[in-house]
Amino acid sequence: MHALCVSGGALIAGLLVWCGVTVAPAQAQDAPFITPSADTDVLYEVTSPTGDAVMKQRMRWQVSSLRQRLDPENSPVFMITSWPDHTLTVVDEGRKxxxxxxxxxxxxxPPGKPAMTGTYARLGGSVVAGEQCTLWRTKDADGHSSDVCYTADGILLQVAQGGQITVRALTVSRTAQPDSVFAVPAGLKTEAPATP
Known part of the structure; x- marks a missing residue:
C-alpha cells in the first residue's frame, strides 16, 4: 500500500508501508498497523542499499484527508500522495x-487497521527515535525479507534489509498537519511524469 518508489531525491523504496509491496493475505492478529492513526511529522535518515549514500527525508501525514508529503533534504522536489484521489504529485519548485x-x-x-496484505512475523520490540515499536519481518513481491518496526499507532520507525538499516526515524512528532502542507503551489507548469 505504500509509497513506495523513487530514489535519490524521490520516493523511497524503503518506506514500505505506502508502497504495498507485500503479496499474501495477513491475519489481523499477525500484522502491524501500517498507516498512522494520528497526524504525524517524521524525519527519516535513508541509506542506499549499498550503504554509500545517506540522505534525510521528512514525511508528513494527515489522517483526515489521507494525504502524505515527502520532502527529501536539500531538494526543491517534494511529493504529495492523496489516497482518496489515487494521485501522486511530484512538485519541482526549482523548475516550477x-x-x-x-x-x-x-x-x-485504513488507519487503526492491521495490514490487509502481506505476511508478517513478529520479532520483538525496539526503541527508535525515543519511540517504542514492534519489529516485524515481511517480504516484498520478489521474496526479499525486510525487518520493519512500527509503533502501536502505525508509524514506520525503521526498515532493515539484509541486516543493514536503510530507513530510520530520527524524530517523531504527532502534531496536527494543516491543509496548507499538502497544497500544490499555484502557477506551476504541468509536465508528463518521467518514465524509466
Whole structure:
C-alpha cells in the first residue's frame, strides 16, 4: 500500500508501508498497523542499499484527508500522495513544474487497521527515535525479507534489509498537519511524469 518508489531525491523504496509491496493475505492478529492513526511529522535518515549514500527525508501525514508529503533534504522536489484521489504529485519548485500520476499502490490500509496484505512475523520490540515499536519481518513481491518496526499507532520507525538499516526515524512528532502542507503551489507548469 505504500509509497513506495523513487530514489535519490524521490520516493523511497524503503518506506514500505505506502508502497504495498507485500503479496499474501495477513491475519489481523499477525500484522502491524501500517498507516498512522494520528497526524504525524517524521524525519527519516535513508541509506542506499549499498550503504554509500545517506540522505534525510521528512514525511508528513494527515489522517483526515489521507494525504502524505515527502520532502527529501536539500531538494526543491517534494511529493504529495492523496489516497482518496489515487494521485501522486511530484512538485519541482526549482523548475516550477508539477507531474501528476496514479499513486504507486493498490490501496491504503485504513488507519487503526492491521495490514490487509502481506505476511508478517513478529520479532520483538525496539526503541527508535525515543519511540517504542514492534519489529516485524515481511517480504516484498520478489521474496526479499525486510525487518520493519512500527509503533502501536502505525508509524514506520525503521526498515532493515539484509541486516543493514536503510530507513530510520530520527524524530517523531504527532502534531496536527494543516491543509496548507499538502497544497500544490499555484502557477506551476504541468509536465508528463518521467518514465524509466
Amino acid at each position: 513544474r508539477e507531474s501528476v500520476m496514479p499513486a504507486p499502490s493498490q490501496g491504503l490500509t
